[in-house]
Amino acid sequence: xxxxxxxxxxxGLLRHAKKFIELREWLNDRxxxxxxxxxxxxxxxxxxxxxxxATPTQTVRFVYIAPFVLAFWGLSFHMLSSFGPNExxxxxxxxxxxxxxxxxxxxxxxxxxxxxxxxxxxDEDGTGSKVTxxxxxxxxxxxxxxxxxxxxxxxxxxxxxISLAGTIAFLCLPRMADIYFDRERKIxxxxxxxxxxACHFDSLGYREMMQGLxxxxxxxxxxxxxxxxxxxxxxxARANFxxxxxxxxxxxxxxxxxxxxxxxxxxxxxxxxxxxxxxxxIDEKPExxx
Numbered sequence: 001x002x003x004x005x006x007x008x009x010x011x012g013l014l015r016h017a018k019k020f021i022e023l024r025e026w027l028n029d030r031x032x033x034x035x036x037x038x039x040x041x042x043x044x045x046x047x048x049x050x051x052x053x054a055t056p057t058q059t060v061r062f063v064y065i066a067p068f069v070l071a072f073w074g075l076s077f078h079m080l081s082s083f084g085p086n087e088x089x090x091x092x093x094x095x096x097x098x099x100x101x102x103x104x105x106x107x108x109x110x111x112x113x114x115x116x117x118x119x120x121x122x123d124e125d126g127t128g129s130k131v132t133x134x135x136x137x138x139x140x141x142x143x144x145x146x147x148x149x150x151x152x153x154x155x156x157x158x159x160x161x162i163s164l165a166g167t168i169a170f171l172c173l174p175r176m177a178d179i180y181f182d183r184e185r186k187i188x189x190x191x192x193x194x195x196x197x198a199c200h201f202d203s204l205g206y207r208e209m210m211q212g213l214x215x216x217x218x219x220x221x222x223x224x225x226x227x228x229x230x231x232x233x234x235x236x237a238r239a240n241f242x243x244x245x246x247x248x249x250x251x252x253x254x255x256x257x258x259x260x261x262x263x264x265x266x267x268x269x270x271x272x273x274x275x276x277x278x279x280x281x282i283d284e285k286p287e288x289x290x
Contacts, residue, residue, distance in 0.1 A: 017216055020204040024255050031252040035267045041235040041250040044178050046271040051257045052178035053250070055190075056212065056234040058276045061173055063239040069166035076159040083152060085121055085128035093118040094126070116140045174281035179215065179231055183258045188217060190231060194286050195220040197229050201258060210240055213247045 045052040085093070096118045103110040117140035123132045137149045179190045181201070189198035197219035205216030205228070212234035219229035235250035236242055256264035262271075 017205045017207045017214075019202075020206045020215070020251075020254075021202045023206075023251055024259075027248070027252045027255055031248060033249070033252050033256050033264065035263060035265055037267050037271070038273075039253060039265050039271060041253060042233060042237060043250075043253065043265075043271070044273045044275070046257065046262050046266050048262060048270075049182060049184040051181045051183075051254065051262075051265065053181075053233050053235075054178050054276075055176045056232055056237070056239070057173065057176045059234060059237060059239050061170055065166060065170045065173070069163060069170055072159055072163040072166060076156065076163050079152070079156050079159060083133075083156060084130040085133050090122055090126075090128045093122045093128070097122070113140050171280055173279075174283045175276060175279040177283050177285065179233065181254055181258060183261065186258070188215070190217065191283065191286055192219065192229075193283065196286060197231065208242075208244050208247055210242055212236075212238075212242050213250070 039046060042054045042056075043051065044054050097115065100110045100115040100118075117136050120136035120139060121132055122128045134149065134153070137146050141149070176192065177190050179188065181188050186201045187198055188201055188204050189196065191197060197217040199217045203218075207214040207216070212232050215231045215233060216228050217231060218226040220226060233250070234242065236246045238246070253265050
């Protein structure tokens with residue numbers, strides 16, 4: 001088992017950012033790499049000059065956003081389906097309408113407002129619906145029950161809006177650009193929403209977290225020109241409970257590529273993994289990138 005490099009961190013993770021370059025000697029002394037046809041570890045592309053690694057957009061969509069959206073849609077439909085007159089309410093309404101009609105026929109007093117409530121509830125077709133319930137409650141219902149129905153309608157509307165917003169976020173979240181390690185120019189770069197983020201390889205910062213490996217580059221900033229920015233990598237593709245051992249091979253592959261070239265990482269002339277599908281938008285490279 002490889003000796004831990006972050007002995008004080010939780011689960012062997014690094015709490016504060018450090019320079020990535022400081023790992024070179026540690027990894028070279030302890031990790032022996034073999035080249036493979038598929039380098040794994042979320043690596044998307046390897047050629048003579050560039051190694052690229054995916055950011056966890058796909059994981060964010062399907063691990064964090066999708067369950068949230070499905071749960072809220074399920075709750076919304078459950079509340080929506082349970083809202084409205086049930087069989088017991090409809091049956092009781094018909095009984096009270098018949099009873100009030102018999103009272104009317106013999107000249108006995110009855111609650112006319114309540115009778116109108118029942119008649120409005122079941123309407124002409126005699127079955128009742130969500131619309132007839134709202135109409136009956138609005139025109140003839142007592143204040144407490146009216147407040148209850150209105151609050152339930154409000155809760156359903158809020159759930160539907162949250163569900164819709166989550167669905168839009170799921171569909172509109174763009175496929176983020178990969179992070180590129182350029183061994184020819186000795187730089188690391190990527191981009192987000194039209195803003196370039198880059199740094200010299202020797203200046204790259206990193207922090208190991210339970211969510212994966214956090215890389216620190218310098219991104220374009222409105223006020224400060226360039227400012228440190230965080231970019232996540234998940235070599236294991238797990239959304240959580242990552243430890244330093246999950247990052248070790250990927251880190252070693254990066255150093256091997258930057259120091260020795262593609263032959264230290266892959267067996268073929270080049271490697272390219274198909275990009276994830278089912279995205280409406282792709283975070284395109286800025287026009288003034290170079």
